[in-house]
Amino acid sequence: MSTGADPPSSGLAPSSAHDSPSASGAGSSPDSNEGKAATRHGEQAARKPRFALFIATACGLGYIPIAPGTFGSLAGLLLTLFPWWAWISATAVYIAVKHFGAGVFISERAGPLESDPFLLSQIVLALLTATAGVWSARRLAEFWSTKDPQRVVIDEVSGQHLTLLLGCGIPVWWKAARLPPFEGYPVGLISFHSALNWKYLLAGFILFRAFDIWKPFPARQAESLPGGWGIMADDWVAGIYAAIGLWLARAAGL
Numbered sequence: 742m743s744t745g746a747d748p749p750s751s752g753l754a755p756s757s758a759h760d761s762p763s764a765s766g767a768g769s770s771p772d773s774n775e776g777k778a779a780t781r782h783g784e785q786a787a788r789k790p791r792f793a794l795f796i797a798t799a800c801g802l803g804y805i806p807i808a809p810g811t812f813g814s815l816a817g818l819l820l821t822l823f824p825w826w827a828w829i830s831a832t833a834v835y836i837a838v839k840h841f842g843a844g845v846f847i848s849e850r851a852g853p854l855e856s857d858p859f860l861l862s863q864i865v866l867a868l869l870t871a872t873a874g875v876w877s878a879r880r881l882a883e884f885w886s887t888k889d890p891q892r893v894v895i896d897e898v899s900g901q902h903l904t905l906l907l908g909c910g911i912p913v914w915w916k917a918a919r920l921p922p923f924e925g926y927p928v929g930l931i932s933f934h935s936a937l938n939w940k941y942l943l944a945g946f947i948l949f950r951a952f953d954i955w956k957p958f959p960a961r962q963a964e965s966l967p968g969g970w971g972i973m974a975d976d977w978v979a980g981i982y983a984a985i986g987l988w989l990a991r992a993a994g995l
Contacts, residue, residue, distance in 0.1 A: 793880035796873050796895055803892035813894030814950055817901025818942055820870065822929040824862040825937075829926070860932035863906050870899045871973065879969035889964065889972050897953065900976030900983075904949045905942070907980070908987030909935045944990055948983035957982060 798804060802812040874895040881893050910931040927936035952960070953976060960982075963974035 790877075790880045790884055793877040793884075797877035797881045797890075797893045799894045799898050803890075803894040809891060809894050810897045810953065811950065813897030814901040814946060814953075816894070817898040817949075818905070818946060820866060820898060820902050821863070821905045821931070821937070821942075824859050824866070825927070825929040828859070857933050859930040860910065863902075863910065863931055867899070867902055867906055870895070870902060871977070874899050874973045875969035877969070878972040882968065882972065893972060896973045896976040899973060900953060900980035901946065901949050903977060903980035904945045904983040904987060905937065906931060907984035908945055908948075909937060909941055909991065911984075911988055913988070913992045940995055941987065941991070944995060945983060945987050948986045949980060952979035952982040952986075955979075 795801075799813050799816045802816055803809045805812050877895060878893050881890055882888060885892075912934055928939060928942065929937035931937060956964075956975060956979065960975040960978040963978055964971050966974050
């Protein structure tokens with residue numbers, strides 16, 4: 742019995758031992774190649790769009806865990822102040838080098854758009870922020886597979902800037918404008934005809950945050966637009982509502 746039983750067992754053992762490596766080797770090679778290819782594909786797909794991240798999160802403000810949209814709005818305020826303070830800094834350096842502290846002045850002969858560098862720079866900033874926002878918001882929505890990622894705050898930056906540009910840039914036509922319309926150094930300038938003060942900044946900030954949270958018509962409907970347009974457009978609508986409120990406050994004597 743033992744001699745009769747031994748050959749099958751001895752025959753099966755080598756066969757199974759031989760079949761097992763060959764089977765595993767034959768199966769593992771394609772699987773391994775496919776796994777490596779899938780890994781490489783996954784790594785490429787998961788590669789971070791770093792430039793889009795930098796823009797869409799407003800230099801990382803979107804990663805703040807508490808109220809990132811509020812910090813995005815604050816960045817919009819700073820963006821509005823940038824042209825004036827950049828001009829002040831550049832002029833101060835020029836005067837220090839060329840005229841040894843002769844003082845900073847603003848010409849009272851401001852004319853149309855091409856001779857008003859502040860209004861022109863604010864319009865260019867609004868267009869650049871809106872364009873970069875649509876592009877970067879779309880990239881991040883695709884990367885995170887989310888329609889409106891919370892960490893994307895470039896929409897708040899753009900909407901807040903639009904609030905101040907329209908709310909303070911559109912003149913109150915029944916009030917006579919003088920040049921320059923301020924004494925000393927203002928907080929910022931929308932144009933030669935429109936200076937910013939802390940009241941306008943605070944009112945614009947509160948109004949925009951209120952309308953951005955409320956989302957009156959058609960802000961909520963604008964969220965259904967495709968890609969980055971849906972992320973940005975509702976904040977533009979909120980910015981227009983806030984601008985109307987700010988303009989009315991200016992007209993009332995704020």
